[in-house]
Amino acid sequence: MGKDGVVLVVLATMVVMSSAGFDFGGSNGGLSMQYYVMNCPLADQIVKGTVNAALQADPTLAASLVRMHFHDCFIQGCDASVLLDSTKDNTAEKDSPGNLSLRGYEVIDDAKDKLEQQCPGVVSCADIVAMAARDAVFFAGGPVYEIPKGRKDGKRSKIEDTINLPSPFLNASELIRTFGQRGFSAQEMVALSGAHTLGVARCSSFNSRLSNPDPTMMDTNFATSLSKTCAAGDKAEQPFDVTRNTFDNLYYNTLSRKTGLLFSDQTLYSNPKTRNVVNGYAFNQAMFFLDFQQAMVKMGKLDVKDGSQGEVRQNCRKLN
Ligand code: HEM
């Protein structure tokens, strides 16, 4: 048998083993890298194609897709609860003030339509959200990473559950504690916060910092400039760093210059435990990329539902 033959046999064995439930590369909580290999082999490419087309038209959607995955996973686990529309009997997560400007739902709908044509009833909305976040990070210039799949879509989405999202007014020790409750180290929390290299926040998320700016927490010129921006109102937007559509490590540099946008960003530079990590990532982008992708894979496994607890929705906005 030639070299190619050996490779084929190894690949075939991996496919057989993975359909028998074996995982490659650590504990995946019932998820698997090869989950759609048999029933929807083009799933990853279809999502990637849809996301790339959407981001070419509107690069600011990369931030929204990454944030959508975070909000999904931190409320009730990664189960696409963030996508459900409210009904006459139920106010869903997305109608909470905590949805804070989430966008990009139509990108997920578009990918879902294409997947339903190709392999009906197979690919969950929760997996689409996880894949879309991955593809958005890469599109914006961030690391490429693979994610295990097999999440099922949950049946609950309630406005009151959004209380589980961290508030932008938490200090570093509170952030360490809330992320710690979900199994993340302080370093992983700082790495995940690096998603704020993408996108913007509205003045309502940070203007309470401006009335009496603390010079140890905010550069004076920066405070003046933010006050000008926010003169336009609570909905005025400010990018987290100067490259809002590029996934890089500039976010961490803003923190060492006291130009972090949210209190929950700047506080990472106040606590000695997290400051070292911030400085490390500001200095070494490759280290940030590596830690970020590992933390994203981990986030994508939060309270994942299996077939007995969830379903594969036909339409991501409503239960089957
Ligand atoms: C550490 C705790 C975190 C807090 C307190 C927090 C809070 C916030 C707030 C208040 C905004 C601005 C919303 C607005 O004003 O419209 C925001 C935006 C954003 N967040 Fe976070 N976040 C946190 C962690 C994360 C994580 C872990 C991710 C993803 C892995 C993430 C991704 C994003 C992105 C990409 C945006 C920009 C959204 C856009 O431009 O559309 N955040 N976050």
Ligand SMILES: *[C@@H]1O[C@H](CO)[C@@H](O)[C@H](O)[C@H]1NC(C)=O
């Ligand atoms: C977010 O919630 C507000 C109500 O607080 C609602 O008007 C808005 O449509 C929601 N946004 C999305 C994208 O669902």
Ligand SMILES: *[C@@H]1O[C@H](CO)[C@@H](O)[C@H](O)[C@H]1NC(C)=O
């Ligand atoms: C962080 O917030 C908690 C709760 O409000 C408070 O007890 C603690 O003193 C704060 N830590 C610092 C360093 O400000």
